[in-house]
Each structure stands twice: as structure tokens, then as C-alpha cells.
Amino acid sequence: MPPGKYKTCWKLWGGCLAAFFLLIAGLLLADRLCPLPLHNVRPARIVVTEDGTPLWRFADENGVWRYPVEPDEVSPRYLEALINYEDRWFWHHPGVNPLSLVRAAWQWVRNGEVVSGGSTLTMQVARLIDPQPRTITGKLIQTARALQLEWHLSKKQILTLYLNRAPFGGTLEGVGAASWAYLGKSPAHLTDAEAALLAVLPQAPSRLRPDRWSERAQKARDKVLARMQSEHIWSAKRVREAMQEPVWLAPRQSPQLAPLLARYLLTQDNHQRIVTTIDATLQSQLETLALNWKHRLPPKTSLAILVVDHQTMKVRGWVGSVDLNDDSRFGHVDMVRAVRSPGSLLKPFLYGLALDEGLIHPGSLLQDVPRRFGDYRPGNFDSDFNGPVSMSEALVRSLNLPAVQVLDALGPKNFAGHLRNIGLNLRLPAAAEPNLSLILGGAGTRLDELVSAYSAFAREGKVARLRLQPQQPLVERRLLSPGSAWIIRRILGGEEQPLPDAALPAVAPFAWKTGTSYGYRDAWAIGISPRYLIGVWTGRPDATPVAGQYGFASAVPVMNQVNTLLRANTGLAQNREPADPRPGSVTSGTICWPGGQSLPEGDSNCRRRVFTWLLNDSQPPTLLAPGQEGPSGIVQRLWLNSKGLRVGADCKDAHSATLLLWPLPLEPWLPARERRDMRLPAVSTQCPPVMQTNLSPLLLLGVRDGAMVKPPAGQTMLSMPLSTQGGGHEQWWFLNGDALPQQGNHVTLSLKHSGEYQVLVMDDSGQIAAAHFTLLPK
Incomplete structure (x- = not known):
């Protein structure tokens, strides 16, 4: 080759290489300056x-709803119909099909307008991901973006983008x-006809919407089905x-279930x-059940x-x-997570x-009697008392x-600590400490924590x-x-x-417990x-009493309906339900x-046997x-003579005996033969015991020490029965040191003047009970 031509050839090759490297550099720069807008759209979440x-x-900021899927979560029928109808060389081309582009260009030249995009x-x-006008410039940008997609993403990733971004009409x-x-x-369970329909809809989503234009949609679907037969993808019979x-x-x-739970999880989970x-x-059955109960509930009450x-x-x-849409019932307030008083649920x-602590057993004798614990005086729901x-x-x-008696023995702080350890947090007023009112609903908690x-x-026994x-x-x-959990259940x-x-x-068996908060609020x-x-739970979300x-x-009928619904759904036979040995x-x-322990047959201290x-x-x-x-509590140590009379320990023929007595506060609810004056x-008279005072302690009822009282409204005198x-x-009774004419185990004070008072009672054994109180001005 002549030297001149040799140099010219190398210059040509050098220019080509320079142009190639400039092209590569330009593409890299363009890719850097114009990255794929894959994250510009705030994703809809579901x-x-x-x-x-x-x-x-x-929905996203444009009101668009998407249901994210991966290719393996979609029916193979749909993928076959989509790829063979839209782009059968999808798995092989570099993002652009040259033959399709040539065909589209020829149609544009011949007709003077874009007929087929060749996309x-x-x-x-x-x-x-980057909408452009249907012009030559727009087509070139689209082509560049396609190459950019193939450069950065795999075929599966590109297909995933299509599956989740293709338009299907309206906000879908x-x-x-x-x-x-x-x-x-689910898109995983499409039939052939459904797969073909969904494959063609993105071509003209508004014009082919099957819920509005079913005939158009069917013609378009059949066109896809015909292509599947002509390409020998699906058989003629199919x-x-x-x-x-x-x-x-x-x-x-539109999916419309568990809206309040969905709203909560939206703040807990960042996934699409x-x-x-x-x-x-x-969930659908429960929401229907709740709506059916809506008009049976009092106004402004939720469930x-x-x-x-x-x-x-x-x-x-x-x-x-x-009802989510009922503002009068505060439908947007999630009462599963709202803090409310649990009533008796604890x-x-x-x-x-208390069973685990060894304080009681299921047959233990407890006292359902009026009691005052400092300033706290609880009562029963029915305002009655049952004694033993x-x-x-x-x-x-x-x-x-x-319950208050047992909590007093167990300790409110100990009780609250056990519950807090397993996630049942009892919300108390600011600076308040756990107290006896906890067991009657004197603290707040949530339905989800209680159920847990x-x-x-x-x-x-595990929570x-x-x-x-x-x-x-x-x-x-x-x-x-x-064992304790089994017994309670x-x-x-x-x-x-x-x-x-x-x-x-x-x-x-089906076990259940109810609760009612103070003032009928919950x-x-x-x-x-x-x-x-x-x-x-049922009540008013604004805590107004009902x-x-x-x-x-109010709550048990709903619970029973839910239980019936669950048994109908599961259809479990008795021998298939979980055993509880x-x-x-x-x-x-x-x-x-009254002792609470086993005694031999015939023992006179066994006043009532409990299995x-x-x-x-x-x-x-x-x-x-x-x-x-x-x-000595309820266990009395006595000395009796041969005639069964109480005597002193040093008396002739004296022998020791043990007598179990009922707790003193239960006396009013006991038969006469069980009371202390009959049991003792x-x-x-010949050799009496030296001391008897501890046999029957003297208790003053009707006023507590340190109380402040005042006459009822509109009255000038306070009548105080004791x-x-x-x-x-x-x-014998005394008021401020002066003897009162009344004797016996009750008296009524009539007080007119405000001031400090002391009432005192003394019995024939020398026992004294007293209380100081203040009568406030009316």
C-alpha cells in the first residue's frame, strides 16, 4: 500500500475510534445527566x-391505585398472551426491534403520520416512566430510554415494571x-379468556374498559385469542x-376491608x-356483623x-x-387501640x-362484705353483698x-408489675401509684393488649x-x-x-369474662x-356514659355471634379441636x-365442706x-371442763380445745347457729377464763376515723346511724366524752353544730372502739 494511502487509512480508523469513544462518553454523560426516572413516582401502597x-x-398523589406483583405472581397464561401479542421477541432484542422500527418509519413516510409505533x-x-409526545423527537427519546432500561435492568425487572405500570382505565x-x-x-388465577382480556386492555384502556364497553372489550380480547392460535401458542380447542x-x-x-388496621400498619411498614x-x-363477615349491630346500639356508640x-x-x-363513614359514632377512631377502663377484666x-402465690385456692373463703380501705370504699355492680x-x-x-380483698393481700404494685412484664400496661393518672382500684377498672388499657x-x-400460662x-x-x-391458667380457664x-x-x-368449654367501667362508659x-x-368492646369513643x-x-351478645360465626367457618369436629388436658x-x-383446709370426717370445726x-x-x-x-385470727384456743364449759387453764379438769370461727365481718350473713355467740x-361461773376480749373484737361501723362530713343539701341537721x-x-356509747342514752349495738347521732367530734363505744368486756370526725358547716 502506498504510504499516503496508509496514512489516510489510519487517520480514518483513528477518526472512527475517536467518534466511537466520543459516542460512548456522550452516552455515559447522557445517562448521568438524564437518569431513569424510576423513583419519581410516589408508589401507591396496598x-x-x-x-x-x-x-x-x-392511592398515590394522583389517585392511582396499584397492586404490586412480580412476574412469578402472575398467571403464565397472561404472560404468554402479553408477550406473544405485544412483543414476541422481548426476551431477545436489546430494547428496540429494528424490523418493527423500519416498518413504523415506512408507514409514517407513506401516510404522513404515525400509524404504528413499532414499540x-x-x-x-x-x-x-417518561411520557413523551407522539412525534419523531418523542420517539427518539423513547428509544433512548428503552436502550437505557436494557442497560441498567434485567428483562425480568423491565417486565415487572410493565406489569405494575401499564394503564387499565381510570385510576388503575x-x-x-x-x-x-x-x-x-388474584392475577395468578386467570383463565385464558381473562388473560387475553387483560393483555389487550392497556392498548386503549378507556375505550376498552370491560365494565363499560363489554362488546368492544370482547372483540379486542378475541383478537388476542386469534393471534395465540395463529402463532400456535394455544390450541384451537383452547x-x-x-x-x-x-x-x-x-x-x-375496590378493596374496602380493615381500614383502621390498614391505616395503623401504614405507619409501621414501609413496603409498597x-x-x-x-x-x-x-373480616368481611365481622364488618357486616358490626354494621348489623349499628342501629341496635345507642346513638353515638361504636363497636x-x-x-x-x-x-x-x-x-x-x-x-x-x-362504621368507618359514620362521623356521629366517631367511625375513624380505632377503638381496638384506644385506651379505656377495663372494668372487671383484670x-x-x-x-x-394469687393461686400461684399460695394466698388462696379455688375453694377459699372470701368476704363479700362492705369494707373501707382508707378513702376507698368499693361496692358491687348490683349494690348488694353476699357474705361468704x-x-x-x-x-x-x-x-x-x-377481688379487692385478694389484691390487698397480693399488693397492687406487685400485680401491676406482673401485667406490665407481659405487655399489659395499666395507664394511671399522672404521678399516681398502683392502688386497689386497679382491679375494678381504675386504670386504662387497650383491647389488643387485653386480648393478648x-x-x-x-x-x-404464657402470654x-x-x-x-x-x-x-x-x-x-x-x-x-x-395449672393456675388451666383452673382459671x-x-x-x-x-x-x-x-x-x-x-x-x-x-x-367456651370461657368468657365481662367488664363494665365506672359510669357505664365501656x-x-x-x-x-x-x-x-x-x-x-362497645361504648362511646368520647367516653360519655351510656x-x-x-x-x-351489650358486649356478650356480639361475642356469642362472633363465636358462632367462627365455629361455622372452621367446621371443626369435636375430636379435631385442640385438647386441653x-x-x-x-x-x-x-x-x-371457715378454716379453708381439709379436716377429718366428723370434725366439728368443718362447718361447710367444699369440693x-x-x-x-x-x-x-x-x-x-x-x-x-x-x-389469734379465727382460730380460738379454749380451755373446757368436763361439761364443755369455758374455764381457765388452771381450773380442775380443764383440757385444751381449738375452735374455728367464721371471720367476724361475715356475721350478718350467717345463720344464727353459726354466729360467734352461738358457737362459743x-x-x-365457778372457774371462768381470765381473758375473753380477743374472742369477739369490737368494730365500729358507719364512720371512719378522720372523716369530714356535712348535712345533706337543704337540711340543717346531720343524722348519722352507727x-x-x-x-x-x-x-355503751359516748359522744365527746358524754354518755348517750342509747345502749346496744346501734345508735343514731343527730348533729347540728359544726366542729370536731369523737364517738366512742365500750362493751362489757372492756373493749373500746372510737372514731374522730369533723362536721363541716352547711
């Missing part, structure tokens, strides 16, 4: 069940949203059967698709329902209000902890005074957290021993009387079925009142409140 069923959707799926994705984008909205089903399926759709469906443990079918599978602790149903935990009751009876009847805590009775999402681990902490299920193992049902019911926990609203009347630590036994469950064979003695009895042997309990037969 809340779904574990099987993908949509519950609620949150690949990649180019359609480019147009979706993506095949997932279209499948659920138009067909009411296509013929698909074409026979008419396009007739109900109006577009938020997966929950909710059962869509059950909350929570259903949890206590085997997995997955939340299956969450109804936060009776009592099962108290008795279970067992722990089991007190729990079943939800009596207040026995009740899992202790279904999970052998597990609620699981709202499948990825959440099962976390649990022990609150009660297995059986009592709540109506099996407080022990049965032989052969007669004891292997499956625990009505509760929590149920424990063999498989589910059911929590129900007269006559209480747990048994009796733990080895639980046995049965017979104890005696009961026992935990670890423990038989703690009867629980007494401080200050109720003398130094007569005193020998009485005593215990003490000797003869009693």
Missing part, C-alpha cells in the same frame, strides 16, 4: 392478606390492580372455549405491599371486635369501629397470680369486694404478643403456671366443680374458644369452711384482712 387478597389501598414492551415501559395501573378490580381475583366466555363484569371493585395475617372472608387464633397468635379479624389475672363466697364463685359472679394477655389461659404480619415472630412470656368456662378425668371434657367481653380469642350499657347486656399440678380435694380444684395440693388457710380479727361454749360488730352483749 394492604393485603397472606394469600394476596387486597384489604385496603392507599417493544421495553419502549412501552420507557413511555410509562398494573395487572394486579386490574385483576382485583375487574375480576375480583381458544374456541375461551372465546365462548362472555365479557360481562360487575362494576369495578403490606402483608397482614387477616382472614379476608372472616370494636378483635379475633385472634391463639395457637399462632395471628390476628384474623380487626374491626376498629362500627380479675382472672389477679386470682391466677368462694374464690370460684367470686370470679364467676365478678364480685368486687373479694388473655392468651395466658389458652397457652398454658404471647399479637401477630399482625406473618413475618413477626411468636414472642411470649410467662404470667401464670400451667375452666372456672370461666363454667367448670369450677371438679370432675373425674373420665368425665372431664378434653376440649375446654362494656367489654373477652371469650376463649378452643381455637380463638374474641375481644369485644346508661344501662354493661358487659353482659389437666396439668399434673392440678388435683381435686375437699376443704372445710374444689387444688394447685400443687396447696391448701392455704382462709385469707383474713388486716385488723379484722384479734391476735358458755362460760363456767353500729358495731362483735364485742360483748352490753355496749
